[in-house]
Every structure is written in C-alpha cells, then in structure tokens.
Amino acid sequence: MRYKSFYSIIMSCLLFSGANSYAADLENGKDLFKFCTLCHGQVGQGIKGGDFPKIGGLPKYYLRDQIEQFATEKRFNPAMVTIGRLDTMSDKDKDDLVSYIASIDIQKAAPTLTIPTFIGNAKKGKKLYKGDCKTCHGKKAQGKEKKKAPPTAWQYSEYLLRQIDFFKAKDRHHDNDPEDETFDDYTKEEINDILTFISTLDD
Numbered sequence: 778m779r780y781k782s783f784y785s786i787i788m789s790c791l792l793f794s795g796a797n798s799y800a801a802d803l804e805n806g807k808d809l810f811k812f813c814t815l816c817h818g819q820v821g822q823g824i825k826g827g828d829f830p831k832i833g834g835l836p837k838y839y840l841r842d843q844i845e846q847f848a849t850e851k852r853f854n855p856a857m858v859t860i861g862r863l864d865t866m867s868d869k870d871k872d873d874l875v876s877y878i879a880s881i882d883i884q885k886a887a888p889t890l891t892i893p894t895f896i897g898n899a900k901k902g903k904k905l906y907k908g909d910c911k912t913c914h915g916k917k918a919q920g921k922e923k924k925k926a927p928p929t930a931w932q933y934s935e936y937l938l939r940q941i942d943f944f945k946a947k948d949r950h951h952d953n954d955p956e957d958e959t960f961d962d963y964t965k966e967e968i969n970d971i972l973t974f975i976s977t978l979d980d
Contacts, residue, residue, distance in 0.1 A: 806878070823933060827936030
C-alpha cells in the first residue's frame with residue numbers, strides 16, 4: 778500500500794512537472810509578431826503620440842492576460858483580433874508570441890527611443906503616485922506580477938492618458954474591477970501631474 782501511494786505521488790509530480798515544462802518557441806513567436814509590427818513597430822517600440830503603445834519588453838504575465846482580454850473581447854479592438862491574428866492562434870502560439878515580445882530588449886533594439894516628459898508638475902505627480910499607484914505599479918512604475926499590474930514607466934504618456942479616460946468611462950476596467958473608481962476623484966491637472974512624474978522615470 779505504501780509503495781502504491783509513493784508511486785502515485787511520484788507520477789503526479791512528474792505529470793505536473795511535464796505540464797509546466799513547456800519551453801517557448803521564440804522563432805514561432807517572432808514569426809507571429811510580424812502581424813503586430815504593423816501597429817506596434819518592428820521591435821514593439823510603439824508609436825510616439827500614444828496611438829499604439831510600446832509593448833517590446835513588457836512582462837509575459839501582462840502580455841498574456843491582455844491577449845486573452847482582446848481575444849475574448851473583454852477589451853474590444855477588432856483590429857487586434859483580425860490583423861493581429863488572435864482569432865486563429867492556438868494557446869501555444871499565444872505563449873510563444875508573448876515570450877518573444879517579452880524577450881525584446883527595447884533599449885538595445887531601439888536605443889534612440891525616449892518618452893517625452895509630459896506637461897504637468899512632476900513633483901506633485903510623484904506625491905500623488907505614491908498615494909494610489911505605487912502599491913500596484915511599483916515604486917519605479919516597473920509593474921508587479923503579484924498584482925497583475927503592468928509597468929507604466931517607459932510608456933507613452935498620451936497612451937496612458939487615453940487608457941485613464943477609458944477607465945473613467947468604464948470602457949475598460951481598471952484593475953479588472955468594473956466597480957473601480959480610482960480615477961474619479963482626480964482632476965485633469967492631477968492626472969497630468971501623475972503622468973508627468975511617470976514620464977521622467979525613463980531618464
């Protein structure tokens with residue numbers, strides 16, 4: 778009986794390990810990424826002005842979650858599904874894609890890329906950021922996997938501003954919470970100050 782029990786435990790461990798030992802195929806991911814470059818740039822550097830965000834080097838946990846959000850239309854953007862081919866990708870393809878995007882060293886791939894300083898007061902923005910944003914997005918806006926929060930440093934301020942507008946209009950859920958009201962009490966000036974502080978973090 779003890780032998781069978783021990784054998785069962787060993788087999789379970791091996792099966793569990795095998796299920797999580799998937800090695801990403803970065804070449805497949807790179808091939809799939811060509812559909813993303815039409816909007817996000819050859820190395821995922823995005824478009825200055827914030828129409829399309831910088832995605833090169835973003836963490837896998839965030840990229841994978843967002844791909845699923847678009848694929849299931851929790852975030853609605855038909856171009857992401859059709860042009861990005863998310864509607865035809867297998868789960869393995871999606872894993873390969875996000876692994877490739879996350880592997881991009883954006884500072885080496887796009888050494889001249891900078892995030893222009895935004896238009897507000899960075900000092901005031903830093904104080905506001907520490908109040909509501911730091912807990913999830915990190916002291917340096919580097920993101921936190923535990924909170925499933927993305928990095929906001931090195932992201933175009935105009936893009937971040939547009940996302941905040943979506944959050945306020947409930948067109949997108951901040952922190953994946955339909956009831957979240959984080960931005961409702963901020964003035965436009967205060968939001969600009971927060972974004973200005975974040976825009977200095979790539980210096």
